[in-house]
Amino acid sequence: MMEYQVSARKYRPMSFASVVGQEALTTTLKNAIKSGKLAHAFLFCGPRGVGKTTCARIFAKTINCENPSADGEACGECESCKAFAEQRSYNIFELDAASNNSVENIKQLMEQTRIPPQVGRYKVFIIDEVHMLSTQAFNAFLKTLEEPPSYVIFILATTEKNKLLPTILSRCQIYDFDRMTVPNTVNHLKMVAEREGYTYEEEALEVIAEKADGGMRDALSIFDQAASFCQGDITLEKVVKDLNLLDIENYFQIVDLALQNKCAETMVLLNRMLSDGMDGGNIVSGLAEHIRNVMMSKDAQTIPLLETSKRYAQRYQEQAQKCSAMFLYKALQILTRCDLNYRQSSNKRLLVELTLIEVAQITQPADSSDGAPRLGRRLKSLFKNITPKQPKPAEQVAGAVTSSQNAEQTAQQGSGVTVSATNAGTAVSENKHHDMAKTATGMPKMKLGALGGTFSSLTKKDNVQAANVETKVIDNGKAKVFNNDELALQWMAMCNRMAQKREYIGLATSMRNLEPHITDFPNVEIVVTNSILLDQLKQIHTRIWATLAKELANSEINISYRLAENTELKKILTPPELFAKFKSQLPSFNFLVKELGLELM
Structure with missing residues (x-):
C-alpha cells in the first residue's frame, strides 16, 4: 500500500507556470532570471497558504538550473534540478525562524554563507516566518543581509510584514502575494x-x-x-x-423574511438551524457576510468585490433589488454589535434571537397597518425607553468676572471671610428642572439621571485663567428661585461628578459631608469643618459658583465659606453609635431589628 500524501504536498507547484493566482509576481521573477538581474535579498509577504515558500523554492531551483528554458523555467533534468527534487541539494538552505530565532542560530547561518557552492551558481537561504526573529537576531543579520557574498541570495518569507524592522525592509526587494480568488x-x-x-x-x-x-x-x-x-x-x-456549514439558502431566506417583518417565521428558521448543530456566532457572522455581499451587489462598480460563484452572484443581485440601502446598513450595524457581544453574553441564544428580531423590524412601521397598537412598538424603541437617560455633562459656566476681581476674591482667606463670585451683568440660561419627589419622611428623592455626567477640568492653577476659559452664560433675562432641597440636590450631583475622576475622589467625599444652605436668598453659606478643606474650596470656588449658577439657573447666587464654630462641630459617630441612633430615632428600623434579629457585626 502506497504511503498517503495530502493534496497540499502532492500537488505542490514545481514550476512558476503551475503556481496559482500569482501571475504578475511569477512573471517578474522569471524576467529577472532571464535577464540575470537578481537582487541579493527578496521578501515574500502575504497571507498564509498563498505560495510564498513554494515560490521561494522554485526560484532557488531555477537560478541554479544548468539548462533553463527560454521562458525562465527550470529544465528539471540537470543534476542541480534532480538534487533539488530529491531534497539533497546543498545549495538551498531553509530556516524556520519560528523555532530558530536566536542570535546563535543566525550566526550559524552566517558561517554557512562563507562557503561558496560546489554545484550551481548560487547559495539560497530561505528564512520562513522571518518576523519571529528576535531583535538581537535581526541586528546580527543586518550587515550580512546588506552586503552578502556575490553567490548568496536571501529569500525571507513572512505573513506579518508590519513586524519587520524598517532596516530589514530597506535591504530587500518586496513581493506582495495576493489572496486566492x-x-x-x-x-x-x-x-x-x-x-x-x-x-x-x-x-x-x-x-x-x-x-x-x-x-x-x-x-x-x-x-x-x-x-x-x-x-x-x-x-x-x-x-x-x-464541514458543519450553514447552507447559504438559509441566509437568503432570513433576509426575505426580514424584509416582510416576519419575526415568528425567522425564529422558527433559527431554531431549525440551531437544532442542526449550527453555532449561533457562526450564524450571525455568516449573515453579516451575506448582507455585505448583497450590499456589494447593489452597485455595478462593487459587484467585482463579491467572492462567490457566478450562480450566487446572480442571486445576490436579485435580492439586492429588494433591499434598500438603509436596511442593509442598519442590519450590518446590528449584526456587528451582536458579533462583538456574543462571547461575553451569558445567554447566547437569546442574544441571537433578539438580534434577528431587531433586523426583522428595521422596515417595520411604529404602528401596525390596521391601526392597532403594537406590543411596545419596535424592539429598539423599547430598549431606548427602558435605558435610563444619562444627562449631558454639565456645561461649566462663569460670569463675566474680571481678572482683577477674581484675583482679589481668591486672595481673601480666614474664618468667616466671604468668597463670592458674582456679577450682576451675567445671567444663566434657565435649565430644565430636575424632578423631585418627596418620600414618606419628607426627604427629597433624586432621579438617577441627575447624578450623571462628568466633572471635567475642575481645577486650574490660576482662577483668573479659569474665568477666561469658562463658557459664557446666555442671558435670557430670568433668574430662577430655588430652595434648600434643590440646592442640596445640585451640590450632591456636582460632588458625584467630581468623584468620577480619580484625583478628585477625596475632595468629593469631603464635600458630600457639607450642607450648603440659603441664608438670605440668593446668598448661600457653606460651613466647613477644617481649614484645609476651606483652602481647597477657595481654590475652586469659581468653578463651584459656575456649576451651581448653571444648574440652578440663577447667576445672582452668592457663595460664601466659613469655618465652623466649636458649637457647630458635630461628633463623628462610630458604627455602633449610628446603629443605636437609628434604633432610637427610626421606629421602622427598630421594628426590623427586632423582627429579623439583626445585630451589628
Whole structure:
C-alpha cells in the first residue's frame, strides 16, 4: 500500500507556470532570471497558504538550473534540478525562524554563507516566518543581509510584514502575494479532483473555496477532509454536513423574511438551524457576510468585490433589488454589535434571537397597518425607553468676572471671610428642572439621571485663567428661585461628578459631608469643618459658583465659606453609635431589628 500524501504536498507547484493566482509576481521573477538581474535579498509577504515558500523554492531551483528554458523555467533534468527534487541539494538552505530565532542560530547561518557552492551558481537561504526573529537576531543579520557574498541570495518569507524592522525592509526587494480568488481556487480543485478520480459538484467546490478564505493550502486541506467524508463523490449537501456549514439558502431566506417583518417565521428558521448543530456566532457572522455581499451587489462598480460563484452572484443581485440601502446598513450595524457581544453574553441564544428580531423590524412601521397598537412598538424603541437617560455633562459656566476681581476674591482667606463670585451683568440660561419627589419622611428623592455626567477640568492653577476659559452664560433675562432641597440636590450631583475622576475622589467625599444652605436668598453659606478643606474650596470656588449658577439657573447666587464654630462641630459617630441612633430615632428600623434579629457585626 502506497504511503498517503495530502493534496497540499502532492500537488505542490514545481514550476512558476503551475503556481496559482500569482501571475504578475511569477512573471517578474522569471524576467529577472532571464535577464540575470537578481537582487541579493527578496521578501515574500502575504497571507498564509498563498505560495510564498513554494515560490521561494522554485526560484532557488531555477537560478541554479544548468539548462533553463527560454521562458525562465527550470529544465528539471540537470543534476542541480534532480538534487533539488530529491531534497539533497546543498545549495538551498531553509530556516524556520519560528523555532530558530536566536542570535546563535543566525550566526550559524552566517558561517554557512562563507562557503561558496560546489554545484550551481548560487547559495539560497530561505528564512520562513522571518518576523519571529528576535531583535538581537535581526541586528546580527543586518550587515550580512546588506552586503552578502556575490553567490548568496536571501529569500525571507513572512505573513506579518508590519513586524519587520524598517532596516530589514530597506535591504530587500518586496513581493506582495495576493489572496486566492474563489474562481482560481475552484479551478485548481477541479484539477486535483480529476487527477484523483473524484466526482464533484461545482457548488461543493465553491463552498470549499469560500471556506478557505483565500488560502490554497487551506482549500486543499478542506478538500481532503470532504473527499474522505464523501467517499470520492463530493456533493454540496455532503460538504455542508461534513464541514458543519450553514447552507447559504438559509441566509437568503432570513433576509426575505426580514424584509416582510416576519419575526415568528425567522425564529422558527433559527431554531431549525440551531437544532442542526449550527453555532449561533457562526450564524450571525455568516449573515453579516451575506448582507455585505448583497450590499456589494447593489452597485455595478462593487459587484467585482463579491467572492462567490457566478450562480450566487446572480442571486445576490436579485435580492439586492429588494433591499434598500438603509436596511442593509442598519442590519450590518446590528449584526456587528451582536458579533462583538456574543462571547461575553451569558445567554447566547437569546442574544441571537433578539438580534434577528431587531433586523426583522428595521422596515417595520411604529404602528401596525390596521391601526392597532403594537406590543411596545419596535424592539429598539423599547430598549431606548427602558435605558435610563444619562444627562449631558454639565456645561461649566462663569460670569463675566474680571481678572482683577477674581484675583482679589481668591486672595481673601480666614474664618468667616466671604468668597463670592458674582456679577450682576451675567445671567444663566434657565435649565430644565430636575424632578423631585418627596418620600414618606419628607426627604427629597433624586432621579438617577441627575447624578450623571462628568466633572471635567475642575481645577486650574490660576482662577483668573479659569474665568477666561469658562463658557459664557446666555442671558435670557430670568433668574430662577430655588430652595434648600434643590440646592442640596445640585451640590450632591456636582460632588458625584467630581468623584468620577480619580484625583478628585477625596475632595468629593469631603464635600458630600457639607450642607450648603440659603441664608438670605440668593446668598448661600457653606460651613466647613477644617481649614484645609476651606483652602481647597477657595481654590475652586469659581468653578463651584459656575456649576451651581448653571444648574440652578440663577447667576445672582452668592457663595460664601466659613469655618465652623466649636458649637457647630458635630461628633463623628462610630458604627455602633449610628446603629443605636437609628434604633432610637427610626421606629421602622427598630421594628426590623427586632423582627429579623439583626445585630451589628
